[in-house]
Amino acid sequence: MQDGIGSRNASNFRKAAAREKILIISPQAPEFDKQAGWARLHRMVEILARHYExxxxxxxxxxxxxxWRKDKYTRSLTEAGAKLFLHDYDLRQILxxxxxxxxxxxxxDTVERNLRVIREVQPFLNVVYDAVDVGFLREQTWADLAGTQEARTRALQTKEAELAVCRSVEAVFTVTPLDRDVLLNEESELSIEVIPTIHTVECQHDGEMRPDKSTLLFVGGFKHxxxxxxxxxxxxxxxxxxxxKRPALKVLIAGASPPEDVAALASKNVKILGHVPDLKHLLRSSDISIAPLRFGAGMKGKIGEALAYGLPVVTTSIGVQGLALxxxxxxxxxxxxxxxAQCIDTLLSDAELRERLRQNGIAFIKRTCIPAVVEDKLIRFIEERTGELRSKRQCNLEKERLDLNFDVFQRHQLAADLINRTRADDQEFTILDIGGHGILQQFLIQDFVVTVDNERYRLIEDFVFGNGMRLPFKGKAFDYAVSFDVLEHIPSERREAFLNEMERVSRDGIILAAPFEAPLISEAENFVNEFYKGLHGNENPWLIEHIANRLPSLEQARSRLEALGFHVSVLPNGYLPRWVTMMGLTVFLERFPAGTDILKRLNRLYNSSCYAADNREPCYRxxxxxxxxxxSLNPSDIYAEFEPQSAEDFTRVFEALAQLKMLDSLEKTSAELSAVRQELRDVALVKGLARFPLRVYRKLKREIFRR
Known part of the structure; x- marks a missing residue:
């Protein structure tokens, strides 16, 4: 295989992939001449741009x-064929x-910042986390070296965050087999591909021996x-x-952003060069590359680069982590x-040994890291593991659904269960979700779901701007038309037109979810609204719209649908006592920064454990x-029957929410008391200071009278 970008195997995919698009998100454009990680990313862009948009x-x-995008970093990306978006782009709009x-x-951390938006707009898009190095492994090696509790705690926090990211994506790129194995040891189900740093072999003078000039070279950016x-x-x-032994030895240290304590190391033997845009001269004129790393992770670009130039390397066990050298x-x-020190002296003394290391190092790079090898791995991963990634995405979707707000989850899950009951084998449906947020697609993975809404700039996949009373589709265009908690937001005089349009565009049926008019429902909504108002000072914008439009009549909706020729079944959804409790907890916890995580766990607990038991009377919707x-559907067809709870249980729910309001009051009172305590401490401190001169005076007086 020839050195250079492009291989026969990878080229086989070009025609099929020519119109497909790859999205790359990075903290910044890769400064390829400053850090090995950036150089690797830049070359990955060059490779991918040959096959994809x-x-x-x-x-x-x-x-x-x-x-004006004339600096070399942005220019190189556009010259490679990438479409470049800097800083002020709208990710939702692009997706x-x-x-x-x-x-x-x-x-x-780039995954943490962007994954939620990607999942919302393109829920089926496979996402790869490019690790570059395993952050928690780097921090663990530092903690072992530093020996401080602070370093160990930081490493554990990074480990928890990084593994959470690994679990949330469909695949991970690492740069070494060791990094891969470390992650798999923690999470055995991860899909990982090793994409090493990429180097071209620059040393073409086979057999040539370097003169012994006793020059050592260290290369590395000092932001690392x-x-x-x-x-x-x-x-x-x-x-x-x-x-x-070698007083004339020269050490050249090249790297961007050297801090003051590094710059202070300059001496007659040490020269601090700072950023060197082109390292070719240094790599060709030095005798040994040194990499005395004591902590870190990933493949060390300085080592791969030196080997590619035929420069012998002395490093540590950390330096060769994951490399079969x-x-x-x-x-x-x-x-x-x-x-x-002994290794350096041995190499400088033995030209034949240097030559052997030079030849073997070049051979290693040719086997593992030249562009053609990496290109073949990268394109094969994208093209041949699509099915594996799709399966992983479906598994992740099932997990992500459990993190949805309980109220959103319960209505979408029941609708999906109902649709799946009518499915024959692997039948695929076309479904129109009127007034939805694109969430239904996550529950019906194999179907084609179109969302229509009158919010023109709703940035979700397969979205159509339209009005529910005049849908922009031909008659019977969809197998099912569905609508979740929309009817109650439509003025009562327009609800019949809404139902007529749902009938017009649907072939097989309609699924309509809503809270319908009933004294118990109105009482529950009024209570939650008052609770919200007590915490926020204003009424809940959604519930107040229910009150303004009045909740729809179930009998009127049933009668209209039967008049349109449908067979109608009505199922309960959202057991009312638990609905009130969960709504109250949601309103309460959303007020606190720490409450977000608690609420997420609470929703997951409800969705995984309580949902199936909540499709019963008395219900919210x-x-x-x-x-x-x-x-002829009834609740027992969908879920097993449950023992009805007594009215006392319902009363206890309202008592629990009253206690929540009391807790909120106590919290405010506690904050006030803390402020008062601080004031009292301040007063005591001032009084203490005021008494100090008096104590000194009394002590001096006693001393004087003793004399």
Whole structure:
């Protein structure tokens, strides 16, 4: 296989993939001459742009950004063929306008910031987290070195966050097999592909020996803390041992943004070069590359780059993490200052040994890291593992549904259960969701769901702007027309027209969910509205609209649908005592920053454990199922019957919410008491200071009279 971008195997996919789109989101445009990770990303963009239409979204401006996009970093992306979006883009709009084959997100915090929007707008888009290095592994190695509780705590926090991201996406890219194995040891179900740093072999003078100039080279950006530690460690503990034998030795340290304590290391033996845009001259003129890393993770770009130039490398066990490099044959590995210094001296003294390492290092790069090898792996992953990723996405969707608000989950889940009951084998339906938010598609993965709404800028996939009373579709265009909690927001005089339109566009049936008029429902809504008002100072905007329009009549809706020729069944949904409790907890917890996480866990608990038991009377809403064929549905057809709870249970729910209001009052009172306590402490402190001179005077008086 020839060195260079493009291989015969990868090229086989080009024609089929020519129109498909890849989304890449990164904190910034890759500054490819400053860090190995950025160089890898830049070359990945070059590879992908040869096969797909690449959209590159940079969350922030990079350091040398030019508004006219004439700096080398933005220019190189556009020259590679990528569509570049910098900083002020609208991710929702981009996702709304373009259907992507795959999304690749750099760094786990980038996933945390963007995944929710991706899931909302394109719920079936496969997302890859590009780890670059495993952050918690890097921090664990630092914690082992530093030995502080603070470092260990930080590593554990990073581990929890990073693994959560890994679980939330369909696949992970790592740069070494070790990083892959570390993640799989924590989460065995992860789908991981190793995409190493990418290097071209620049050393073409086979057999040529370098003159012994005794020049060592360190390369690394100093915004990366392992590089700062490595240089300080080398200069303080290793270099003195080397210069005893070789006082003329030169150490060149190249890397952007050296901090003051690194710049202060400059001496007659050490030269701090700062950022060097083109390292070719240094790599070709130096004798040994050093990488004295004591903590870190991932593939070290400085090592791969040196090997690609035929430059022998001395590093540590951390430096060769995950690389199948043989000590003494491909590279020298030393973990103590004495061993490291000895390896340097041995290499400088033995030209034949340097040549062997040079040849073996180049061979390693050709086997693993040249663009053609990486391109073949990357394109094969995208094209040949689509089915695997799709299955993983469906599994993730099932988990994500459980995180939905309980009220949203319960009505969508019951509707999906009803539709699935009418499905023959692998039958696929076309479904119109009127006034929805695009959520139904997550429950009906195999079906084609179109959402219509009168909010023109609702940025979700398969969205059509329209009015429920005049739908912009031909008659019988869909198998089912569904609407969830919309009817009560429509003025009463227009509800019949709404039902007529649902009938016109549906072939098989209608599913209509709404709270219908009943004293108990009105009492529950008024209570929740008053509770909301007591906490926020204003009425709930949704519930107040229910009051203004009046809740719809179930009998009128049933009669109209029967007049249109449907067989109608009515099912309960949302057991009212629990609905009131959950609504109260939602309103209460949304007020606190920490409450968001508690509420998420509460919704997951309800959706996974309580939902099936809540399709019973007394209920908050009813699901009206109107079908062309008589299904004669009743609750026991869907779920097992449950023992009805007594009126006392319902009363206890209202008492529980009253206690919540009392807790809120106590919280406010507690805050006031804390302020008063602080004032009292301040007063006591002032009084204490005021008494201090008096105590001194009395002590002096006693001393005087003793004399």
């Amino acid at each position: 690449v959209f590159f979204l940079a969350e922030n401006f990079h350091e040398l950004y030019s508004r 709304r306008n373009h259907r992507f084959k795959l999304a690749i997100l750099e760094f786990f 803390l392992p590089n700062v530690d490595a240089v300080k460690y080398f200069c303080s503990e290793i270099l003195p041992l080397v210069v005893r 043989r000590n003494g044959e491909d590279i020298f590995i030393a973990d103590s200052p004495q061993e490291f 009813r699901i009206v199922v109107a079908t062309r064929q008589d299904l």
